[in-house]
Amino acid sequence: MRHNPARRTALLDAAIEVLAQEGSRGLTLRAVDKEAGVPVGTTTNYFANRAELLRQIMGRTKERLTPDPVAMAETMKATPSAELTATLLRQLVDRMRGDRSSHLAMLELRLEATRRPELQEDLTRTFTELLDDNIAWHLDAGLPGDRDTVLLLYLAMLGVIVDDLTVPALLEPHGIDGIIDVLVARSVPGE
Missing domain, CATH: 1.10.357.10 (Tetracycline Repressor, domain 2)
Known part of the structure; x- marks a missing residue:
């Protein structure tokens, strides 16, 4: 797993946007890559799976709110x-x-x-x-x-x-x- 905190935060922010715009079914690691404007597979380098991404979205929304x-x-x-x-x-x-x-x-x-x-x-x-x-x-x-x-x-x-x-x-x-x-x-x- 990658440990660039700024990149992780940017990916979480992109995931929040995908979740808000497309709903849970639209939240894929590839969709996050696209929203963040990063190469395909980048999100996979930071989050082991979708479940881990969902857990970390909770923490990021708490920070943002x-x-x-x-x-x-x-x-x-x-x-x-x-x-x-x-x-x-x-x-x-x-x-x-x-x-x-x-x-x-x-x-x-x-x-x-x-x-x-x-x-x-x-x-x-x-x-x-x-x-x-x-x-x-x-x-x-x-x-x-x-x-x-x-x-x-x-x-x-x-x-x-x-x-x-x-x-x-x-x-x-x-x-x-x-x-x-x-x-x-x-x-x-x-x-």
């Missing part, structure tokens, strides 16, 4: 409140729209995991870590609410993101900002 620490530090200068929670959720939607491919790729991975038990285990572990990290971050930041509040916000925002990615016209009459305002008003205690 992690908020910019400088921007997050600026946002977190505000006093912890329901209003700050709503701002953070709006920023989540903005990040999703800014990297639509990563979110679509993750949806494809979720679907693929229903057919591949080994991927199901990896995906469950990845999402469990993400949810636990989000809960801990929310509580450590002093934002209003408890573990259940974060879980409810996570589940609701997952639905918002899926609909915005797949059937955006469904939410247009309601407006994402309005949805987030109602969600926070009804989910965050004491606000």
